[in-house]
Amino acid sequence: MAAVGSALLKHLRLRVQVQAVPRNPSYVLSFSEIRRRFFSEDVRGSFLDKSEVTDRVISVVKNFQKVDPSKVTPNANFQSDLGLDSLDTVEIVMALEEEFGFEIPDNEADKINSINLAVEFIASHPQAK
């Protein structure tokens, strides 16, 4: 009985190992895998449509307390058209980060001072969603 059992176990273990080998992916990436991982559309993230980005940016800016919603146009400048100061601009850029779910680095965030620039940056950023 014990002999049968151990023979069975050996047999089973052997089979499991035979099946497991092809399933285990090797950790060395082949060239095509690297290409798929870094350059394919689904992994890299896709760019958002510019008109959709514009609509969402405008709705974020309109929701900002100090902004008069009727003044918000796709070409509005935060400081000269909407009457916001540099602190408000930082707040708006932070709100845009939350809306699009990615982080805008400080040096890029400093440059964004109009709706146009915000749309351009977000539409050219693959991680925006």
Place this chain on the structure above:
Amino acid sequence: MAAAAAAAARGVPTRSEVLSLFRSLLRTARQFSDYNIREYTKRRTIDGFRLNRTLSDPDSITSAFSDGKAQLEVAKRQSIIYSLYAPKVKSIMDLKS
């Protein structure tokens, strides 16, 4: 330009340093798991910077800036500590219907 260089030489924070501190505080505020603390930190940051917006004396600007930096350290530390004791139930304000 010369005035800015002279101010920098005395250790007075520049405009971009102040904005960077403001942004860091807001970023840290976002990390609190508890709704009330998160919103308080954000509100306190915005109010504090608004309150000191008109400062012109170099000494008071420097002291307000170093106060803000100290507060940033506190906020960073507390966001980690609070994350260890995060509330098990979300605030009703966090539930988006």
